[in-house]
Amino acid sequence: MEHEVIEAELVLPTHLSFKKVQMYEKFPKGQSRGRHWKHLKQIIQAENYQNYPADEPNYVNIESPPSMHPNKKICDITGYEAPYHDPRTKLRYANTEVFKQIRSLPNEYVQSYLALRNAAVVLR
Amino acid sequence: MPFISQIQRQSDYHRFPPSVPIVIDNGASYFRIGWAGESEPRIIFRNIVQRPRHKTTGETVTIVGDHDPALLKYFDCTRSGPRSAFDADVVFQFEIMEYILDFAFDRLGADGSEIDHPVLITECPCNPVQSRSKMAELLFETYGVPSVAFGVAAAFSYKYNQKRGICDRNGLAICSGFTTSHVIPFVNGEPVYEACCRTNVGGYHVTDYLKQLLSLKYPHHMSRLSWEKVEDLKMEHCYIAQDYASEVGLFQKGTKEAEQKARCWQLPWTPAPVELPPSEEEISRKAALREKQGQRLREMAEAKRSSKINELENELNGLEFLIQQLQHVGEKDIPSFLSTTGYVSKQEIESAIVKTTQSLRKAKGEQIENEEKADTSNAEKYNLLNVDDSLLTHEQLKEKKRQLFLKTTSEGRNRARQKRIDEELQREKQNKLEEAKRLENPEAYLEQLRAKYTDLCEKIEQKKRLKTNGGNTNGNGVSGGVGRGERLSAAQKERMRLLTTAAFDRGKGEDTFGIRDEDWQLYKLMSKDNDDEDEKQDEDEAELSRISSRLRDIDPTFTPKTDVGSSVSEASRPRPLTKEDFQIILGVERFRCPEILFNPNIIGIDQAGLDEMAGVSIRRLPSKVRGAEEGMTNSILIIGGSCLYPGMSERLESGIRMIRPCGTSIRINKASDPILDAWRGAAAYAAAVQFPQQTIKKMDYYEKGEEWLRKYQFRYTH
Numbered sequence: 028m029e030h031e032v033i034e035a036e037l038v039l040p041t042h043l044s045f046k047k048v049q050m051y052e053k054f055p056k057g058q059s060r061g062r063h064w065k066h067l068k069q070i071i072q073a074e075n076y077q078n079y080p081a082d083e084p085n086y087v088n089i090e091s092p093p094s095m096h097p098n099k100k101i102c103d104i105t106g107y108e109a110p111y112h113d114p115r116t117k118l119r120y121a122n123t124e125v126f127k128q129i130r131s132l133p134n135e136y137v138q139s140y141l142a143l144r145n146a147a148v149v150l151r
Numbered sequence: 152m153p154f155i156s157q158i159q160r161q162s163d164y165h166r167f168p169p170s171v172p173i174v175i176d177n178g179a180s181y182f183r184i185g186w187a188g189e190s191e192p193r194i195i196f197r198n199i200v201q202r203p204r205h206k207t208t209g210e211t212v213t214i215v216g217d218h219d220p221a222l223l224k225y226f227d228c229t230r231s232g233p234r235s236a237f238d239a240d241v242v243f244q245f246e247i248m249e250y251i252l253d254f255a256f257d258r259l260g261a262d263g264s265e266i267d268h269p270v271l272i273t274e275c276p277c278n279p280v281q282s283r284s285k286m287a288e289l290l291f292e293t294y295g296v297p298s299v300a301f302g303v304a305a306a307f308s309y310k311y312n313q314k315r316g317i318c319d320r321n322g323l324a325i326c327s328g329f330t331t332s333h334v335i336p337f338v339n340g341e342p343v344y345e346a347c348c349r350t351n352v353g354g355y356h357v358t359d360y361l362k363q364l365l366s367l368k369y370p371h372h373m374s375r376l377s378w379e380k381v382e383d384l385k386m387e388h389c390y391i392a393q394d395y396a397s398e399v400g401l402f403q404k405g406t407k408e409a410e411q412k413a414r415c416w417q418l419p420w421t422p423a424p425v426e427l428p429p430s431e432e433e434i435s436r437k438a439a440l441r442e443k444q445g446q447r448l449r450e451m452a453e454a455k456r457s458s459k460i461n462e463l464e465n466e467l468n469g470l471e472f473l474i475q476q477l478q479h480v481g482e483k484d485i486p487s488f489l490s491t492t493g494y495v496s497k498q499e500i501e502s503a504i505v506k507t508t509q510s511l512r513k514a515k516g517e518q519i520e521n522e523e524k525a526d527t528s529n530a531e532k533y534n535l536l537n538v539d540d541s542l543l544t545h546e547q548l549k550e551k552k553r554q555l556f557l558k559t560t561s562e563g564r565n566r567a568r569q570k571r572i573d574e575e576l577q578r579e580k581q582n583k584l585e586e587a588k589r590l591e592n593p594e595a596y597l598e599q600l601r602a603k604y605t606d607l608c609e610k611i612e613q614k615k616r617l618k619t620n621g622g623n624t625n626g627n628g629v630s631g632g633v634g635r636g637e638r639l640s641a642a643q644k645e646r647m648r649l650l651t652t653a654a655f656d657r658g659k660g661e662d663t664f665g666i667r668d669e670d671w672q673l674y675k676l677m678s679k680d681n682d683d684e685d686e687k688q689d690e691d692e693a694e695l696s697r698i699s700s701r702l703r704d705i706d707p708t709f710t711p712k713t714d715v716g717s718s719v720s721e722a723s724r725p726r727p728l729t730k731e732d733f734q735i736i737l738g739v740e741r742f743r744c745p746e747i748l749f750n751p752n753i754i755g756i757d758q759a760g761l762d763e764m765a766g767v768s769i770r771r772l773p774s775k776v777r778g779a780e781e782g783m784t785n786s787i788l789i790i791g792g793s794c795l796y797p798g799m800s801e802r803l804e805s806g807i808r809m810i811r812p813c814g815t816s817i818r819i820n821k822a823s824d825p826i827l828d829a830w831r832g833a834a835a836y837a838a839a840v841q842f843p844q845q846t847i848k849k850m851d852y853y854e855k856g857e858e859w860l861r862k863y864q865f866r867y868t869h
Contacts, residue, residue, distance in 0.1 A: 028205065029225050036160070037222050039213040039254055045261040047295050064245065067238035070281050082773075084344035086241070086277045091759040091767055099461065099750045106739035107403045108396055121403065134636070135808040136367060143363055143754020 103140045104128060117141060156196040156217055164260030169297075170717060172269040172837040173259070176304055176830040179237045180329035180354065180792065182216075184255045184832045187837030189272070192830045194258045199233040202248045215254035239351055240275040240331045241282050245289055256294065265295030269846055271837040273304040273829065276333055276347055284852075287860065291849050298846035302836065302865040304328075304336050304829035306791045308340045308822055310867050311832030313340065317820050321779045322786030323765055325803065326566045327748060327793035328353045334768040337785060338776045340868045346771035352751045354793040356369070357389070358382050361744040361755055369735055375418060376735075384722040384737065386416045387743065391798035392742040393805065395750075402739050413738040420733035428552075450868040456514060463511040470504045533558050600702055601709075606693045614691075649677050745796050749806065762806025769811075782813055794825050841869050 032038065042049055065073065076085045100119055102109040107121035116137045118129050129137070141147040172187040178198065185192035194214030202210050203226035212226070236247040253447040256266055270290055274283060283301060290296040305326035312396035320340045326333045335347040366373045392398035401409040429437075477497060480488050485497070493499050535543065535551040536558065543551060589596045627633050653673065664670050702709040747753045759767055765787070769780050782808060789799060800819045809815055824830045836842060845865055852860070 028208065033223055035218065035222055037218050037325050037362045039215055039250060040257070042255055043257055045256055045295075046253070046261055046293055047265060048293050050253070054246070064243050067241050067243060070241065070243060070279050073281060074279050078308055082345060084277050084347070086275075088343065089277050089347050089349050091348045091764050094750070094752060094759045094763055096750075096760075096763065100753055101395075101399075101743070101753060105403075105684070106743040107399050114386055134733045139363070139367055143360065143755075144753060151218075 103143070117146065157192075157194055158196050158216060158218075158258055159258040164262065169267040170269075172271050172300075172517050173266070174830065174834045175255070175270060176833060176835045177242070177273050177831075178304065178329060179235065179240055179331075182251055182255060183827070184259055185763065185830065186835060187834050187842075189834055190831060190835075192827070194255055194551040197233075197234050198237070201228065201233050202231050203228040204230060205662070213250050215250055219490060221728065235668075236328065240328065241279060242274075242286060243282060245285050248286070249289060249293065252289070252294065262806075266290075267295070267297065269298040269300070269837075269843070271300045271302060271833055271842075271846075273307070275331070276303050276305070276342075276344055276349070280857055283859050283863075284857055287847060287852050290508050291852060296849075298843070298848045299852075300837075300842070300846040300865060301863065302833060302867075303335070303342065305333055305790055306337075306865075306867055307832030307836065308825075308829040309337055309342075309788055309832075310340070311828045312788055312820070312822050313337075313836065314835075315823060317433060317823060318788040319782065319786035321766060321782045322572060322788060323783050324788050324790055325443055325761060325765060325794070326773055327353060327761065328791045329793075330356075332762040332764070332791070332793070334761075336768050336772060338772070338779045340866065343772065343776065344721075345773055346765050346768050348764050348771065350751055350756070350760070351762055352747055352756055352758070352760075353791075356747055356754060356756075357744045357793065358385050360747060361385050361389070361740060364740055364744070365735060368392070372418060372733075372735060373819070384416065388737050388741050389745050389754045389796055390742055391745050391749075391796045391802045391860070393802055394796060395742070395746055398742055402607065409738070412741065413818040414741065416735040416736065416737065417730070418733040420656050420730055421729075421765050422730075444869065458515050463507055467504065467507045470500060470507065473500060474504070502572070512787075532544060547744070585701075597706055600698060601706075604695070604698050604702060607691055607698065611691055611695060646677060649673060653677070707853070745793075748793060749802065760806075762803055763810065764812040765803075765807050781815075783813050784817045787817070788822055789819065790822045790825050790828065792826055794821065836867070839869070 033059060039048055041051055058138070071087060076087050079085065081088070100109050100112075101107065102121035103118045104123055104125050105121055107125075109119035109121050111121070111126070112119050113126065116132070117138055118137060120126050120129055120145070132140075138147045167186060174187050174192075176183040178190070180198060182194075182196055182198040183192035184194045199216065201214045202211055203214065203223070206225055206227050214226075216221075234244070234247055236242050236244040236251060239242075242248055264842070272286065272290075274286070286301075287299050290299050305324045308326070309318060309322070309324040313320065313322075318324075319852055320337065322337050322341075324333075324337065326335065330351070330353045330355055332350045333347055336343045358378070358381055361384065362376055362378065366376050367379065368378075401412070473492060473494075474497075477485065477488070477500070489495060494503070517614045533554045535547060535554055538547075538551075540548065540551075585596070699709075743753075747756075749762060751758050751760055767785070769783050772780055772783075787803070787807070789803065798822060804817055806820050807819075808815070811817070824831075847860070847863060
């Protein structure tokens with residue numbers, strides 16, 4: 028290990044005296060490292076919130092409801108207000124110049140622009 | 152960057168007795184740890200872990216937080232990027248959390264056999280009990296912590312500011328963090344979680360949105376747009392528009408104001424070296440060199456030619472000598488004599504002589520007057536052609552065939568020559584005619600020529616478009632091709648259609664193909680080479696070039712349209728890169744990105760924005776505290792990293808004014824330090840005498856079970 032790396036104490040030591048169980052004891056080499064941790068969705072499912080009274084606050088029911096305001100439609104490329112919508116690419120656009128631009132965009136870019144507002148076609 | 156990590160190892164760990172709690176603000180973006188009762192956290196670092204491989208030794212190491220990027224050059228970071236223990240605002244990856252805690256306690260100076268201090272750690276509002284118990288388990292079992300307390304960062308921050316008189320006992324905390332935003336109402340100094348609400352939008356989404364937009368806008372500079380850089384750009388330049396529509400209108404109209412608002416990030420760029428035109432000396436030197444080389448080549452060619460002539464003369468002499476000798480040899484000795492020379496008969500030798508003389512002449516550069524000779528001796532040369540086949544021997548028949556072939560080819564050649572001459576004459580005539588026309592009325596002639604030129608240009612252009620686009624002109628002319636269908640020309644498309652219909656017709660019903668004669672026409676249409684269009688086009692192009700050359704001669708103002716034939720090569724030629732190519736302009740993006748906090752549907756999250764959330768929260772207040780809702784808007788505190796944008800308070804005020812009844816008094820305050828107040832508030836609580844009663848002891852954790860842990864709530868009032 029290089030001198031400057033050691034000097035900066037960049038690397039976390041593997042043995043720390045204040046720990047009762049060391050990392051290498053928990054995850055010995057050879058055993059698969061990234062053991063599976065439940066994702067948030069799985070955690071929420073396991074919480075069984077439906078078994079508790081509805082007025083008790085929990086992680087799921089404190090979420091905000093959908094917005095009451097009408098959706099703001101903005102041009103996917105420029106951010107201007109977008110009165111139009113291209114049926115072919117499904118992109119929203121502000122004016123003819125942007126339209127020209129979106130029609131010359133490769134499909135890959137179209138999809139990434141759509142993905143920005145979570146509207147891309149996801150193939151599974 | 153406003154946040155700077157502090158990761159110097161502390162040396163005074165042993166000064167603190169075991170009763171002093173350690174306070175941790177475990178935020179999704181930054182981790183802060185310090186001692187209860189102090190005013191500043193000791194250690195601050197980004198809440199991320201990297202596990203790169205060391206380049207020389209190959210071992211995988213753990214790096215916590217952000218470090219000098221220059222030191223990372225010794226590591227191979229391509230395999231794994233920075234990872235966080237958080238999913239939204241909930242800790243789920245406790246392996247990573249453990250690395251982070253390791254690093255934090257290590258830097259705090261811990262070196263005993265365990266962490267013998269109570270720990271107060273923050274969590275999100277209504278943290279799922281699974282996450283809470285895993286965190287408790289980690290702290291108790293791995294670090295030997297005697298007791299743990301969990302609190303909400305936003306509440307600590309609110310209480311801290313309440314103590315300083317910035318907000319009241321009743322009020323709203325609007326906390327916009329890294330991955331989520333919360334609005335938490337406070338009644339009598341306690342947070343009311345029943346009424347709080349969360350939208351899953353935060354600083355992370357703003358940065359990510361900005362990063363994506365910029366990399367789509369500047370695909371060439373994608374590599375420069377690292378997460379850290381974009382985060383910096385966001386903090387430096389983003390602001391919140393008071394009214395998105397009118398602000399964006401300024402940019403759309405291209406007003407002066409908008410121009411001033413646009414920011415430009417100049418990437419490092421060095422102008423390409425300008426190539427100086429070669430000097431006189433250089434040119435002459437090069438010319439001399441070229442001349443010298445040419446001379447050498449010519450000499451070489453000359454030498455080769457003379458040697459070839461020599462060789463041929465020798466051969467000829469040898470052959471002539473052979474013939475002379477052959478005359479002295481008796482008739483019956485000929486075969487034996489010839490067998491030594493390699494020739495079979497006298498005729499063969501003679502033909503060899505003729506060949507050699509011909510090539511010798513050629514080598515000497517003399518004209519071969521074969522053709523003329525052939526013309527004169529036509530009758531004798533093709534003597535066999537008029538004789539009937541039956542009168543000829545086998546040999547003669549062969550000869551006749553040869554003569555026939557020769558005759559037809561020579562005739563064809565003559566015809567072609569004749570045609571060329573005719574064409575020449577025709578053109579001459581046409582030119583003369585046009586010249587006459589021009590002289591007669593130069594203006595009208597020029598006009599006519601120009602009209603013809605543009606006409607032809609258009610025609611060719613259209614044909615080209617038809618060919619590349621298959622007749623489907625989709626607005627953008629040259630390169631709109633997306634699908635496969637648009638790459639084919641009209642003729643190819645038609646062929647495809649025929650093929651597919653033919654393939655499909657076969658299967659169904661009665662097969663009547665071939666009953667009518669027209670059916671067989673299909674194969675003709677299908678065959679690949681019926682693109683007779685091309686010839687027509689070539690004709691057009693030839694005509695066009697003729698007209699344009701003529702125009703160039705007589706019209707000084709004429710400039711040929713470049714986009715007709717050479718547009719492709721023109722475009723593909725690399726343009727020298729300029730300073731402007733290395734600029735990243737932040738215009739609308741400056742306020743478009745933070746706008747997602749108020750309109751999460753811009754990034755496809757269908758939830759209420761910050762201003763609406765305040766209304767939702769007040770509506771959710773339970774009926775027993777309904778009286779308090781009047782005062783709620785009078786004490787709104789904004790907390791968290793995402794409230795640092797300029798214009799945040801004003802926008803929130805106008806937004807909340809819209810949804811609250813007319814005449815409501817609205818007072819919005821920014822926290823004294825929106826980022827560190829949470830830790831400071833927590834440190835103050837941990838130092839209070841009541842703190843030990845609020846903690847979860849190790850025994851509690853083992854004996855009382857999960858249901859109790861779920862009910863556990865930190866109390867913020869004493």
